Amino acid sequence: xxxxxxxxxxxxxxxxxxxxxxxxxxxxxxxxxxxxxxxxxxxxxxxxxxxxxxxxxxxxxxxxxxxxxxxxxxxxxxxxxxxxxxxxxxxxxxxxxxxxxxxxxxxxxxxxxxxxxxxxxxxxxxxxxxxxxxxxxxxxxxxxxxxxxxxxxxxxxxxxxxxxxxxxxxxxxxxxxxxxxxxxxxxxxxxxxxxxxxxxxxxxxxxxxxxxxxxxxxxxxxxxxxxxxxxxxxxxxxxxxxxxxxxxxxxxxxxxxxxxxxxxxxxxxxxxxxxxxxxxxxxxxxxxxxxxxxxxxxxxxxxxxxxxxxxxxxxxxxxxxxxxxxxxxxxxxxxxxxxxxxxxxxxxxxxxxxxxxxxxxxxxxxxxxxxxxxxxxxxxxxxxxxxxxxxxxxxxxxxxxxxxxxxxxxxxxxxxxxxxxxxxxxxxxxxxxxxxxxxxxxxxxxxxxxxxx
Amino acid sequence: xxxxxxxxxxxxxxxxxxxxxxxxxxxxxxxxxxxxxxxxxxxxxxxxxxxxxxxxxxxxxxxxxxxxxxxxxxxxxxxxxxxxxxxxxxxxxxxxxxxxxxxxxxxxxxxxxxxxxxxxxxxxxxxxxxxxxxxxxxxxxxxxxxxxxxxxxxxxxxxxxxxxxxxxxxxxxxxxxxxxxxxxxxxxxxxxxxxxxxxxxxxxxxxxxxxxxxxxxxxxxxxxxxxxxxxxxxxxxxxxxxxxxxxxxxxxxxxxxxxxxxxxxxx
Numbered sequence: 138x139x140x141x142x143x144x145x146x147x148x149x150x151x152x153x154x155x156x157x158x159x160x161x162x163x164x165x166x167x168x169x170x171x172x173x174x175x176x177x178x179x180x181x182x183x184x185x186x187x188x189x190x191x192x193x194x195x196x197x198x199x200x201x202x203x204x205x206x207x208x209x210x211x212x213x214x215x216x217x218x219x220x221x222x223x224x225x226x227x228x229x230x231x232x233x234x235x236x237x238x239x240x241x242x243x244x245x246x247x248x249x250x251x252x253x254x255x256x257x258x259x260x261x262x263x264x265x266x267x268x269x270x271x272x273x274x275x276x277x278x279x280x281x282x283x284x285x286x287x288x289x290x291x292x293x294x295x296x297x298x299x300x301x302x303x304x305x306x307x308x309x310x311x312x313x314x315x316x317x318x319x320x321x322x323x324x325x326x327x328x329x330x331x332x333x334x335x336x337x338x339x340x341x342x343x344x345x346x347x348x349x350x351x352x353x354x355x356x357x358x359x360x361x362x363x364x365x366x367x368x369x370x371x372x373x374x375x376x377x378x379x380x381x382x383x384x385x386x387x388x389x390x391x392x393x394x395x396x397x398x399x400x401x402x403x404x405x406x407x408x409x410x411x412x413x414x415x416x417x418x419x420x421x422x423x424x425x426x427x428x429x430x431x432x433x434x435x436x437x438x439x440x441x442x443x444x445x446x447x448x449x450x451x452x453x454x455x456x457x458x459x460x461x462x463x464x465x466x467x468x469x470x471x472x473x474x475x476x477x478x479x480x481x482x483x484x485x486x487x488x489x490x491x492x493x494x495x496x497x498x499x500x501x502x503x504x505x506x507x508x509x510x511x512x513x514x515x516x517x518x519x520x521x522x523x524x525x526x527x528x529x530x531x532x533x534x535x536x537x538x539x540x541x542x543x544x545x546x547x548x549x550x551x552x553x554x555x556x557x558x559x560x561x562x563x564x565x566x567x568x569x570x571x572x573x574x575x576x577x578x579x580x581x582x583x584x585x586x587x588x589x590x
Numbered sequence: 591x592x593x594x595x596x597x598x599x600x601x602x603x604x605x606x607x608x609x610x611x612x613x614x615x616x617x618x619x620x621x622x623x624x625x626x627x628x629x630x631x632x633x634x635x636x637x638x639x640x641x642x643x644x645x646x647x648x649x650x651x652x653x654x655x656x657x658x659x660x661x662x663x664x665x666x667x668x669x670x671x672x673x674x675x676x677x678x679x680x681x682x683x684x685x686x687x688x689x690x691x692x693x694x695x696x697x698x699x700x701x702x703x704x705x706x707x708x709x710x711x712x713x714x715x716x717x718x719x720x721x722x723x724x725x726x727x728x729x730x731x732x733x734x735x736x737x738x739x740x741x742x743x744x745x746x747x748x749x750x751x752x753x754x755x756x757x758x759x760x761x762x763x764x765x766x767x768x769x770x771x772x773x774x775x776x777x778x779x780x781x782x783x784x785x786x787x788x789x790x791x792x793x794x795x796x797x798x799x800x801x802x803x804x805x806x807x808x809x810x811x812x813x814x815x816x817x818x819x820x821x822x823x824x825x826x827x828x829x830x831x832x833x834x835x836x837x838x839x840x841x842x843x844x845x846x847x848x849x850x851x852x853x854x855x856x857x
Contacts (some may be wrong), residue, residue, distance in 0.1 A: 193856075215851050223616075229845045289850050291843050317853035366854055444811055446857075458854045538857065550855050 145262065146586055148410040150355040151394060152271065154194060154202075155362035155552075157418030158185040158560035160372055166205065167386060172395035181411070182565045185558065187574045190513050190526050191461050192556040194288065194362065195228070197275040197416035197556035197575055202237035204579035209516030212233040212273060213523065215289070216459050217239055220521070221470050223447040227289065230274050234518055237274075238579045239266035242586055243281030252579060254537075259587035267345050269356040270313075271336065271417045272413065272416075283349060285341075287316055287357055310343055313361055320367050320549065328368065328382055335360040335386070337392055346400065358390070365419040365436035369552025409421035410564070410585045413577060418558025425548050426495070426503055427541040428458040435491050435543065436483075446539060456488055456524075460537035461554075463523035464488065485509065485524060491528060503533045527555050592779050598631065598771055604769040605635040605716065609642065612714035616643045616672065618703070621656045622804050623789055625718035626663075627778050628770050631666060631788055632716070643670040645706055645715075649698035650680055651806035659790045674706035686808040692845040699717055714765040724776045751761065774826050783820045794818050 142333035152560065161183065164170045175184060189200040189207065191214060199212040207213050217226055220255070231381040235250035244263040246253050266282040269273065275286035277298040285306070286296035290313045295305045315334045320327040342356045364386055371377035373395050399408055432438035450457055452473040466484060468476045476484060495503045510522040531533045534553035563569055567581055609615055617632055617640070619625045629673070632640045646660055664671045676684070679697040686694045687828040706713070768806035773781070782789055792801040800823075851857050 215856055227844060227851075289847050291850075314850070320853075363854075385694050448811070534855075536855070544728065546857060 139245045144443065145352060146264075146408050147401075147405040147409070147550070148351070148353045148355075148412065148582060148585065149349075150412045150582070151397070152198070152355065152357035153361050153390070153413065153415045154272070154357060154359050154419055155238075155365050155554065156181070156415040156560065157413075157420070157555065157558040159418065159558050161560055163226045163373060164387060167416065169384060170391045172391045176395070176398055176411075177562065180570075181562050183560060183562050184569060186414065186561045186578075187248065187572065188228050188554075188556045188559045189485075189510065189575055190528065190556060191463060191555045192417040192528070192559075193461060194416050198272045198357070199233055200576040201414070201416065201578055202239075202274075203235040203250060204238060204576055204583070205235050205250050205251075206514055206576055207511075208514030208519040208522060209250055211518035211521065213521070214460055214463060217521070218447055218459070218465075220588065222472065223444075223450055225446050228273075229289070230276060230278065230286070235272070237268075238582055239264075239268055239280060239282065239355070240589075241583065242266065242353060245279070245281045248250050252583065255580075256583045258347070258586050260583075264352040265350060265588060266353040266355065267349060267351040269342055269345060269354075270359060271355065271357050272293070272359070282343060282353075285345075286313075286357055288381050290314075304390065305344065309340060309344075311337060315363055315365070317363060318559070324367070324379075328364070328379060328517055331360050331364050332386065332389075334363075335389065339376070342397075346397070360386070362419075365552040366550050367552070369419050370421050370491060371551070374415045390548060410582065412561070412578070412582065414561035416575065418555035419552045420531040420555050420558070422534050422548075422550055422553045424497060424545045425536050425550075426497070426529065427538050427544055427546060428462050428464070428535050429539050430539060430541040431492075431495060431544045432456055432458065432464075435538045437488065437491075449539065455484060458537045459523070462527040462535035464525040464527070464530070481524075488525060492525075497530075497533055497543075502527075502530055531555060592662065594777070594784055597770075597777055597781070598634070601769040602635045602771060603629075605632055606769065608716060608765075608767045608769070609635075614711055614713040615712075615716065615767075616645050616706075616710065616712050618718070619644045619646050620718070620805070621646065621652070621660050621672040621790060622718075623778055623793060624720060624770065624773075626787065627773070627781060627787060628716065628718035628821065629663075629667075629669075629784060630785060631769060637660045638667075640667075643672045643710070644787055645672045645674055645703070647674045647699055647702045647706075649694075649702070649806050651685065651698070651808060653790075653792055653804065653810075655790050655792050656804065657843050659788075663788070665796065670751075672706060673711065674702045676702040676705065686806070691809060692849065695845075712764060714767055716767050716769060718770055719768050720775070720778070721771050776824065779820060779824045779827060784822065789820075793823065795822075 165174055166371060167174040167523040187513060189197040193214060195215050196207055196212050199210050200206060203210045212228055212230060215227060217228050218224060219226055234252050236246035238252065240246035241253045241256055242260055242264040243266055244260065264280055266280060268280065268284045269286060270287040272288040275290035276295040277284045277286050279298055284298040285302065290296040293313060294303055295308060297306065297312060305384045312334055319330065338358065346354060354502050364383065366378050368383055371379040374380055391508045391566060398411065401411065417587055429438055435454045439453040440449040440453050447457065449475065450467065452475060454467045456464055456466050466476050466481055467474045468481065489507050492504050492507060504527050508526045509521060510524055513526065514522045527535060560577060561573065561578055563581060569581065617628065619629055629644065663669065676698050684694060684697050790804060792804050794800055795818045797814045798814060798816060800815040800817060801810060801812050804810055815826060817826045848857060
């Protein structure tokens with residue numbers, strides 16, 4: 138194969154974890170984000186976007202990078218039970234069943250997916266990527282370029298490819314993520330740590346951006362999500378003690394995006410594709426809703442005392458929930474499951490009925506949407522999908538905790554994820570629907586790289 | 591040679607080779623079935639008189655049956671036992687309810703072992719880990735060097751040839767040697783049966799429950815089982831779908847992942 142070195146295309150993609158469309162719009166109106174506003178005038182448009190279902194980072198980012206739904210990439214949450222058992226495990230990049238776009242563009246992809254089949258033959262150059270801090274890419278593995286894994290990466294040595302990257306990151310005391318547990322102790326220190334973590338992340342990003350060769354540069358910022366989990370109530374409330382700090386973070390973010398964008402324009406002028414997106418939205422929490430407790434009270438779930446987590450599921454259990462609200466029928470494939478195939482459909486309608494009746498403060502509805510798996514998932518991994526997935530009304534944060542005594546509760550968290558309020562910024566007039574889904578975006582990136590000059 | 595004898599010979603060869611290379615060597619004995627099998631192989635390798643010390647890391651949270659079993663075997667087999675305890679942290683009250691389970695493991699196991707290695711200036715440790723035990727262990731080699739921070743320094747990993755690693759040991763590094771890496775869980779039980787090896791009673795079913803893997807009391811839970819004999823255990827393992835360590839909470843990376851997720855409100 139002959140490669141032409143002329144006209145090599147470049148892309149800069151910025152991921153902002155958990156940044157809602159509605160908040161950006163509000164800040165634009167208030168004129169808090171002048172730089173981003175200016176960039177938009179350069180030929181970009183801001184869209185509201187739907188996240189993946191469920192709307193957690195591991196699933197949503199995986200849907201973005203693979204361009205396919207969980208039925209095809211196989212990641213449904215941060216937690217999963219080993220097939221036909223009650224043993225909990227934490228899926229990571231090794232469990233992902235579809236290739237991310239950088240593997241298709243890098244001509245190194247191992248796994249066939251709808252996206253790879255569509256574009257494999259159309260990519261005529263092995264593009265080199267720098268993939269920085271993208272969630273659910275741990276442990277790091279060989280790519281055509283550089284990979285630094287994001288959340289939930291544990292050991293930095295296992296979070297980098299190639300190995301030589303480790304010594305640089307170690308030398309700047311790089312941190313993968315702030316210790317969110319510290320928020321329990323000192324909120325002031327915690328929020329300062331968010332700023333510190335952002336500084337060090339920016340430093341590392343600049344280093345790779347400036348010093349290493351790349352065609353696709355994709356970096357995610359995690360700090361926005363952390364800020365929102367603990368301080369989202371400060372986002373628009375000017376009387377909130379942390380409002381100014383919250384805003385300061387966004388001002389820093391706005392500046393950083395401007396600098397990166399300008400660098401990108403200077404270096405590659407006409408040939409660049411520029412994208413910004415989030416993986417889900419955020420809103421304030423009114424109540425946490427413990428769906429397993431609800432299932433217990435309604436007689437669907439029975440837990441034993443012995444064992445840890447889901448090992449406690451008793452033979453009388455008909456259904457149980459994994460975070461945030463993935464409901465599984467306890468059918469006969471589980472060691473103690475009793476539900477037969479014939480009983481499934483009536484049990485599913487019974488569950489839907491009961492869940493729809495769940496009422497919050499002042500009789501408000503809690504559940505917004507309930508999906509059966511075949512309605513939202515397609516692909517070879519649909520067998521492991523939850524039988525039902527619920528999306529809540531804003532303000533009711535659905536949780537899969539197993540040890541709660543009441544259906545409703547409160548926690549130290551100020552914000553919760555939303556499915557319907559993610560955003561993306563892409564060039565204008567590329568035929569993007571008014572409100573795309575996160576798994577549609579990588580198709581536009583692939584189109585950009587596959588078009589012949 | 592039959593299958594078990596082949597496994598045995600390979601292990602004995604590694605044990606003897608390791609002792610020949612490193613005189614400052616010791617074996618880590620958790621009192622569980624795997625390291626007890628390794629202990630038995632060490633006895634066989636040296637005709638009943640093991641020339642190096644046996645380390646037991648005592649977190650103080652082990653099952654009483656384990657302490658009893660340990661002391662009986664030490665007497666019966668005339669072992670040079672080193673008990674490793676992180677006394678300082680134990681005095682401070684470290685335990686699974688103090689801080690995290692990860693921290694507890696780190697202080698009472700990893701750091702307790704570090705202290706022993708430092709005190710006795712050990713250059714190599716024999717361990718009873720098996721390749722099929724755990725995903726992350728699939729990458730382990732028979733000989734794997736650890737740096738002074740106890741991290742597996744895979745960049746500095748020598749080729750697995752007996753004669754090439756010798757000069758590569760850095761001053762404060764120790765080698766981990768895994769003589770039973772090639773055994774599976776089932777092999778271990780078949781070998782225990784053939785050798786009529788004594789084993790801690792916790793592995794056998796009482797009231798419909800038994801332990802498939804043992805460690806500290808707060809972090810181990812029994813599995814449903816009616817296996818009361820070694821034959822019944824072998825039959826159970828042959829047909830089971832669940833993983834061996836499913837009753838254990840202390841896989842470090844998982845515990846840390848769990849903590850991170852919980853800190854953000856998951857689980």
